[in-house]
Amino acid sequence: MFAERPVDRMSAMDCLQISEWGGDLERAERARPDPGEGEVLIDVDATSVGLTVANVIEGDLGDDPADLPRIPGHEIVGRVADAGSGVTGLEEGDLVAAYFYLSCGRCDACLRGADSLCANLDGFVSVDVDGGFAEYAALPARNAIEIPDTLNPVGATVIPDAIATSYHVMNQRADVDPGGEVLILGAGGGVGIHLVQMAQLFGASVTAVDRTRSKLECCRELGAERVVNTATDSLEDALETIGTTYDAVVDFTGATDLLEVAHSSLAARGRLVNLTTFPGRSIDLSPREQVFGETAVVGSRYCSKYELRRSATLVANGDIEPIVTETASLSEVPQLLDRIRAGDVIGRGAVVL
Numbered sequence: 001m002f003a004e005r006p007v008d009r010m011s012a013m014d015c016l017q018i019s020e021w022g023g024d025l026e027r028a029e030r031a032r033p034d035p036g037e038g039e040v041l042i043d044v045d046a047t048s049v050g051l052t053v054a055n056v057i058e059g060d061l062g063d064d065p066a067d068l069p070r071i072p073g074h075e076i077v078g079r080v081a082d083a084g085s086g087v088t089g090l091e092e093g094d095l096v097a098a099y100f101y102l103s104c105g106r107c108d109a110c111l112r113g114a115d116s117l118c119a120n121l122d123g124f125v126s127v128d129v130d131g132g133f134a135e136y137a138a139l140p141a142r143n144a145i146e147i148p149d150t151l152n153p154v155g156a157t158v159i160p161d162a163i164a165t166s167y168h169v170m171n172q173r174a175d176v177d178p179g180g181e182v183l184i185l186g187a188g189g190g191v192g193i194h195l196v197q198m199a200q201l202f203g204a205s206v207t208a209v210d211r212t213r214s215k216l217e218c219c220r221e222l223g224a225e226r227v228v229n230t231a232t233d234s235l236e237d238a239l240e241t242i243g244t245t246y247d248a249v250v251d252f253t254g255a256t257d258l259l260e261v262a263h264s265s266l267a268a269r270g271r272l273v274n275l276t277t278f279p280g281r282s283i284d285l286s287p288r289e290q291v292f293g294e295t296a297v298v299g300s301r302y303c304s305k306y307e308l309r310r311s312a313t314l315v316a317n318g319d320i321e322p323i324v325t326e327t328a329s330l331s332e333v334p335q336l337l338d339r340i341r342a343g344d345v346i347g348r349g350a351v352v353l
């Protein structure tokens, strides 16, 4: 139930915003958003701070000047505080996490549970509507996914992207049987570090590849069977020494030299799963090799809403540990983001509101 007349609806709120794509985060005071038809107002508890946020600020997912000023932050966790007309199924006080893509819910892709492949995609939370670096955020109600009430909101910030993206990889794209081998390129990143855990939950052994020793140590602690540091060792030599083949290679680097080496380490019917791409960058693969091994190269894009909810259940059950190693106040976010850009933060950071 929502109160007839929400108290202080027009009062101000603290936030961080950008006034130009690629510009700096600025502290600002804005009017608390008024949820429109089909929208909910979320009283934000915490929002993650990671590399995707940095990329969004750069304009990688959209750079329309008409969308400015914009409040970044897409991995939002908070409680429903109010709703516009036509919202059903959510109550005041429900703990929710934001689904990143503004999908329509009606097209064939959405109906088959592939929300991230929506044919009528309306953009992204924190790009086309304001995100969670603010005390409150108004989102379409269909983007507010209820998660277990017992979850710690700070840890839960990595559920809607980092953990759910990993879930989608293992649930839909990697096709690895229990007992399989998974090679993760960029395993120490915000998504990769959770895939290290998710792959094991799906019954696979993990080889983690990264360029930072502390991140690889974290991968080890989280159960990675083997680690390869490409800052000091060549991937080709390391894989030859390891001497195994992989049922799936999952890439978060977009580094073509690594991809070509890793592709040749695929087992029969192995899959190369791409998540990180750069415009104009492509790799040279031999169709002959693919035929002889029946290997496949597939893409993996974000997750479905169902997978987001399942990911929340896994965290609530203690099966996946959210790796949020730093927290910040709104005013500390710019410095935290600089350290994330420099690769100095393991897992994700979070701003606590």
Ligand SMILES: [Zn+2]
Binding pocket: 103, 104, 105, 106, 107, 108, 109, 110, 111, 117, 118, 119, 120, 121
């Ligand atoms: Zn759709």
